[in-house]
Amino acid sequence: MNLENSIAEHLRAIPRSGIRDFFELVQGRDDVISLGVGEPDYSTPWHIREAAIYSLEKGETSYTSNFGLMTLRREISNYVEDQFDVQYSPDDEILVTVGVSEALDLAFRALLNPGDEVIFHQPCYVSYHPGIVMARGVGIAIETKAEDKFALMADDVEKHITDKTKILVINFPTNPTGAVEPVEELEKIAALAIKHNLIVISDEIYSELTYGDDEGMQRGEHVSIASLPGMKERTILLHGFSKAFAMTGFRLGYACAPPILTEAMMKIHQYAMLCAPITSQAAAVEALQNGAGPVEEMRQSYAMRRNLMLNRFEKIGVPCFSPGGAFYMFPDVREFGLSSSEFAFKFLEQENVAAVPGSAFGEAGEGFVRCCYATAIDKLEVALERMGDFVERLR
Numbered sequence: 001m002n003l004e005n006s007i008a009e010h011l012r013a014i015p016r017s018g019i020r021d022f023f024e025l026v027q028g029r030d031d032v033i034s035l036g037v038g039e040p041d042y043s044t045p046w047h048i049r050e051a052a053i054y055s056l057e058k059g060e061t062s063y064t065s066n067f068g069l070m071t072l073r074r075e076i077s078n079y080v081e082d083q084f085d086v087q088y089s090p091d092d093e094i095l096v097t098v099g100v101s102e103a104l105d106l107a108f109r110a111l112l113n114p115g116d117e118v119i120f121h122q123p124c125y126v127s128y129h130p131g132i133v134m135a136r137g138v139g140i141a142i143e144t145k146a147e148d149k150f151a152l153m154a155d156d157v158e159k160h161i162t163d164k165t166k167i168l169v170i171n172f173p174t175n176p177t178g179a180v181e182p183v184e185e186l187e188k189i190a191a192l193a194i195k196h197n198l199i200v201i202s203d204e205i206y207s208e209l210t211y212g213d214d215e216g217m218q219r220g221e222h223v224s225i226a227s228l229p230g231m232k233e234r235t236i237l238l239h240g241f242s243k244a245f246a247m248t249g250f251r252l253g254y255a256c257a258p259p260i261l262t263e264a265m266m267k268i269h270q271y272a273m274l275c276a277p278i279t280s281q282a283a284a285v286e287a288l289q290n291g292a293g294p295v296e297e298m299r300q301s302y303a304m305r306r307n308l309m310l311n312r313f314e315k316i317g318v319p320c321f322s323p324g325g326a327f328y329m330f331p332d333v334r335e336f337g338l339s340s341s342e343f344a345f346k347f348l349e350q351e352n353v354a355a356v357p358g359s360a361f362g363e364a365g366e367g368f369v370r371c372c373y374a375t376a377i378d379k380l381e382v383a384l385e386r387m388g389d390f391v392e393r394l395r
């Protein structure tokens, strides 16, 4: 039996993630310094883990409402209002999901008819384009550029809108660039969404990790597109616990959207997932009630590491813009005449340091590498020393 032919055609057309080959190579080596994985180097703060343990001790091992625990939805509602200045009802505008990953999949599947176009900015998180294709949509990538600090320009968005465009996906701060969107540009994009009747899916998973004044020691401003006039009714705001609360393994996120959209996403979630795990939901309640302190401590520590990285990139003469958020640097390695993949593979082979080729985040990432600095400071120091030696030899 030819099992290859039994795989759905639209799935066969999706290439496997560019990061996978790279990490298979990393796993076969000893003592690699990894700037590769996009996750906090912290364990989840103890008070949050304790809440999960206590929930288990109390015997809370059941399903929850498909939407998620009401206590959690109330906390999310308060948190989102406080952080993003937009109100969502815990009754019918918040859906608790298995990470932002599931929420993205639900949003695409709930909205797309075959052939509908979805605009997104690139370089971007690896699952956007495959997620769109798996929901039978057509992904339209808009390149963001280093000279614009990887912000999304409203003029570029307008040029890509057709009568088939249904959704615009934005992600600020951005994985893999660390870009934040200037508010004036966000306002212009909101005006376009209203003019062309688009739904905006806004992935704000890094929104707590922003670096403002005092070399990032102050938190930077984050404006959600959902909070702009006329936008709540056409926005699906996605957020979760993986990054700021260091809870990647808990697999918990949420979608906030108008009732009709929430209900449509819930329908898929109900049949595909039923609900998010109750233990993770109990932990998330504690995270939202008492997690602000640890989140800010982690953010400040990332800010220090970001400053160190910027300083070292400057020293070794590799251009890198100063990212306003997340925990990634996206240095420009075009001058070395190698593809980003060749650069990353050689760097790994010769210096035992893993940085992800920019091309893994779409064609627009070619010529760059992603360095995640959620790694111990001494390791970052060594990694950048080794990059200095490596680029010296290339020159």
Ligand code: PLP
Pocket (backbone or CB within 6 Å): 038, 098, 099, 100, 101, 102, 125, 171, 174, 175, 203, 205, 240, 241, 242, 248, 251, 252, 253
């Ligand atoms: N969105 C972005 C931009 C990400 O970078 C990631 C993870 O790296 C996710 C979503 C997935 O998050 P979660 O762990 O909540 O599924």
